[in-house]
Each structure stands twice: as structure tokens, then as C-alpha cells.
């Protein structure tokens with residue numbers, strides 16, 4: 441479960457990106473975070489994986505208050521929260537296999553176990569046959585699948601996606617959504633920031649609308665409402 445209580449975020453330059461954020465996201469939910477550019481969506485989700493810290497208020501993830509989290513325990517939090525970005529962020533000099541294996545925290549595991557796990561995950565995203573390729577030998581959609589494989593390799597309880605379809609053509613975007621829905625159906629909580637109105641209006645999930653640093657709407661069901 442993810443809980444924010446009266447969270448405020450001021451950046452060092454004085455910009456107040458978020459203010460008075462109160463939200464609870466239950467285990468297994470699929471939530472879209474929508475809103476105009478600059479509204480605070482990225483800031484909102486960056487705080488969930490502790491890329492940014494709140495200026496005030498509390499954030500609790502699976503019972504742990506992030507403010508109480510010691511630096512040495514941040515890697516453990518990150519292992520339990522997979523993150524997918526708009527621009528994939530794959531390591532360009534590593535193969536697909538290496539990019540996914542790199543994220544696997546099984547130092548004590550045998551190479552055969554690691555290989556099995558990575559290949560299973562590549563199979564899940566439909567790219568077993570690209571294991572030896574470098575990222576720039578793949579299409580954008582394929583790179584995003586690899587970054588999803590990397591994000592779920594440690595079986596996180598939460599998957600956070602910041603505009604995961606932002607760099608993709610519409611057909612490819614729907615394929616990525618199929619994968620995210622499948623991951624969610626296996627019990628993983630998904631929090632996805634997006635500008636894609638077609639997706640939000642078609643694949644109906646809870647919608648949290650952020651505007652001017654505040655939660656303007658929180659709708660359990662239904663689309664973004666652009667057509668109304």
C-alpha cells in the first residue's frame with residue numbers, strides 16, 4: 441500500500457510542485473496519474489520511489505515511512521518498486537540480457553539460475569529472441585519491453601511508470617498497455633503517469649488528476665472525461 445499524508449514538495453528554487461497531497465493506493469490497484477504539463481505528476485511519482493523527498497508530510501510504502509528509511513535500506517525499497525521511464529533508460533553498451541540481469545539482486549545465485557530468470561522474464565515480454573541484441577538495435581516498443589522486464593525482474597510489489605507510452609506510436613502503446621495489465625493481473629500495483637487520453641478513456645482504471653500541485657480529481661472508474 442502507498443499512502444501520502446499532507447505531502448508538500450518545494451524544490452530548492454522555490455517552486456512548490458505539490459501541496460496538500462492525501463492519497464491511498466491499495467495493493468493491486470492500477471492508477472493513472474493525469475494532468476497538464478508541469479502539474480506535478482512526475483514529482484508525485486518520484487516521491488514514491490524516493491527519487492525526491494517531500495518537504496513536509498509523510499509517505500508510507502508497504503508499512504515503511506520513507507522518512508524513517510535509512511540510506512542503506514533504500515536499495516531494498518527500490519528492489520520492491522520497479523520503475524519504467526518514457527525514454528527507457530537502458531544501458532547502451534550492455535546487451536538486452538545484461539540490462540535485465542544487471543537489475544537482478546541475486547548475488548548468491550548461480551549463473552544458471554540468473555539465466556533462467558532473465559530468459560523467463562524476456563519471454564514474458566515477448567523478446568527472448570533479442571537477448572543478445574544491444575538496445576539501439578531494437579525498436580522503441582522493444583526497448584520499452586526490455587525496460588519493463590528490467591523493472592519486474594525482482595518481482596516488485598509496485599510498478600511505477602512515468603509516461604511509458606510517450607515515445608511510442610499508438611499500436612505499440614497498446615501493446616505496452618497489454619503487458620502492464622498482465623503484470624497488474626498478477627497482483628502488482630501499477631501507478632502510471634500519462635498524457636494518453638485514448639488509453640485512459642479506453643482501459644478504465646482509477647484516475648488521479650493532478651493540477652497546480654494538488655489532487656483535482658480522484659475517480660475510481662471511468663475515463664479522464666475529455667469527451668464530456
Ligand SMILES: Nc1ncnc2c1ncn2[C@@H]1O[C@H](COP(=O)(O)OP(=O)(O)OP(=O)(O)O)[C@@H](O)[C@H]1O
Nearest residue numbers: 451452453455457476477478479480481482483484
Ligand atoms: N528538479 C526540479 N527543480 C525545480 N523545479 C522542478 C524540478 N522538477 C520539477 N520542477 C517544477 O515542478 C513543477 C512540477 O513538475 P513535474 O515534472 O512534476 O510536472 P509534470 O506534471 O510531471 O509535467 P510533465 O507532464 O510536463 O512531465 C513544475 O513547475 C516544474 O518546473
